[in-house]
Amino acid sequence: xxxxxxxxxxxxxxxxxxxxxxxxxxxxxxxxxxxxxxxxxxxxxxxxxxxxxxxxxxxxxxxxxxxxxxxxxxxxxxxxxxxxxxxxxxxxxxxxxxxxxxxxxxxxxxxxxxxxxxxxxxxxxxxxxxxxxxxxxxxxxxxxxxxxxxxxxxxxxxxxxxxxxxxxxxxxxxxxxxxxxxxxxxxxxxxxxxxxxxxxxxxxxxxxxxxxxxxxxxxxxxxxxxxxxxxxxxxxxxxxxxxxxxxxxxxxxxxxxxxxxxxxxxxxxxxxxxxxxxxxxxxxxxxxxxxxxxxxxxxxxxxxxxxxxxxxxxxxxxxxxxxxxxxxxxxxxxxxxxxxxxxxxxxxxxxxxxxxxxxxxxxxxxxxxxxxxxxxxxxxxxxxxxxxxxxxxxxxxxxxxxxxxxxxxxxxxxxxxxxxxxxxxxxxxxxxxxxxxxxxxxxxxxxxxxxxxxxxxxxxxxxxxxxxxxxxxxxxxxxxxxxxxxxxxxxxxxxxxxxxxxxxxxxxxxxxxxxxxxxxxxxxxxxxxxxxxxxxxxxxxxxxxxxxxxxxxxxxxxxxxxxxxxx
Numbered sequence: 001x002x003x004x005x006x007x008x009x010x011x012x013x014x015x016x017x018x019x020x021x022x023x024x025x026x027x028x029x030x031x032x033x034x035x036x037x038x039x040x041x042x043x044x045x046x047x048x049x050x051x052x053x054x055x056x057x058x059x060x061x062x063x064x065x066x067x068x069x070x071x072x073x074x075x076x077x078x079x080x081x082x083x084x085x086x087x088x089x090x091x092x093x094x095x096x097x098x099x100x101x102x103x104x105x106x107x108x109x110x111x112x113x114x115x116x117x118x119x120x121x122x123x124x125x126x127x128x129x130x131x132x133x134x135x136x137x138x139x140x141x142x143x144x145x146x147x148x149x150x151x152x153x154x155x156x157x158x159x160x161x162x163x164x165x166x167x168x169x170x171x172x173x174x175x176x177x178x179x180x181x182x183x184x185x186x187x188x189x190x191x192x193x194x195x196x197x198x199x200x201x202x203x204x205x206x207x208x209x210x211x212x213x214x215x216x217x218x219x220x221x222x223x224x225x226x227x228x229x230x231x232x233x234x235x236x237x238x239x240x241x242x243x244x245x246x247x248x249x250x251x252x253x254x255x256x257x258x259x260x261x262x263x264x265x266x267x268x269x270x271x272x273x274x275x276x277x278x279x280x281x282x283x284x285x286x287x288x289x290x291x292x293x294x295x296x297x298x299x300x301x302x303x304x305x306x307x308x309x310x311x312x313x314x315x316x317x318x319x320x321x322x323x324x325x326x327x328x329x330x331x332x333x334x335x336x337x338x339x340x341x342x343x344x345x346x347x348x349x350x351x352x353x354x355x356x357x358x359x360x361x362x363x364x365x366x367x368x369x370x371x372x373x374x375x376x377x378x379x380x381x382x383x384x385x386x387x388x389x390x391x392x393x394x395x396x397x398x399x400x401x402x403x404x405x406x407x408x409x410x411x412x413x414x415x416x417x418x419x420x421x422x423x424x425x426x427x428x429x430x431x432x433x434x435x436x437x438x439x440x441x442x443x444x445x446x447x448x449x450x451x452x453x454x455x456x457x458x459x460x461x462x463x464x465x466x467x468x469x470x471x472x473x474x475x476x477x478x479x480x481x482x483x484x485x486x487x488x489x490x491x492x493x494x495x496x497x498x499x500x501x502x503x504x505x506x507x508x509x510x511x512x513x514x515x516x517x518x519x520x521x522x523x524x525x526x527x528x529x530x531x532x533x534x535x536x537x538x539x540x541x542x543x544x545x546x547x548x549x550x551x552x553x554x555x556x557x558x559x560x561x562x563x564x565x566x567x
Contacts, residue, residue: 067102080119134162139518163517227403229525246379247331280309352523358404407522
């Protein structure tokens, strides 16, 4: 028998009659127990620990340390990405799951203190990487949003957005911090200074409701421009139109129907049975939140999908709640057709992995076109369109139109500026021209003339002054040619990435490229910030309230950073 086998000779392979080792089975040298062998030592190690603990100390120490380190690292990543409290590692159920998964019946998870320490180390490592990345950025745009915890503490989240030297759009969290409600301006400046990007900031994007409240004062105190959230602008315009266009009664009836099934398990069960009988997917009807118009659209779609099922179920129940009439269903269908383009535009502008700021004006122009009244539109549809476009036009006018127009001009997909009236297009190119001039002058060394009474010096000054005028004219011509070359380029396709376009042509449009990098990096919405506070759902939200503000910042930022790495 050969005893030079697995786990340092604790097991051995027997020889077959022909003298060859049978490596499909192994035998324990201590108790002669025989096991199938598949080139894995897990079950063998388990046998040693369970039956011969005194003989397994050397192996167990090495193996347990290796498994423990892997599990601890995995726990840290899980807690960070899922925004879980560190105390979860002390849960007995989790310990049993980890023991079963690792095959180590003696495994004990690390303490909460160890997890917190590891989280701090990972946070500092990840933060240092992003700080280095920010140092290489020429310009940085911020978005900010606030959130109130279940303990009524006010938190403010800040994200950074910029286009790096490789023309890739970067977006990540900077801070999620507890702050006083009236000190937002100080908070944004504090975060910028902490990350050493104060001199690089271009815009601050916020929920546009702040524009009419606290943000008016905040924007006046900050040394960069304000960019209202376009998603919130659309939300406000749709809400106004829904409340003043003749859809109130049909929506109220929809809510009554949904409530009939949502509030009664028995009614919901009957509905599910009818859905199955009609070959529909079983789904629970969900009441809309009147503060979220997209939930109203989803409720409408559910009613439309289940109209035959709802009709038969309500008829069988002899309920006082009645199904919508054909006329009401037709009105509901028209409302869905009105809201669907708004949903598309909202989702389009809410992305953070692609350029969105330059799409705002083309997208709004599309909505204005869609909402133009038609000859066969019913009165209630015309009312909705008129209220919506009037309100949207007012909110568009109060946004940062100058920034949006320049960004649109510097996006090769929209540089024809057809989303703007003809008389505004020349003004936009004048703005770009002035930016190029300022960029050119900023890069030139200033000429200082020492004043002396010498006549020769005076003549030299006159010469230099004349030379300066000539240089200015040459700069004007150069900038004009620069813009002409850019405008002469073929327009990029709708599906083409503007950053890839600029990456390939940066050398041909070097001066304009630096301005494009600045203006195209600003996001159209604050959706990146808003997503932080729904990372783990309502249950985790309640657990998160027990964490300190420093832990909230570390975990939420790490969740954002580590999730981006996976992408």
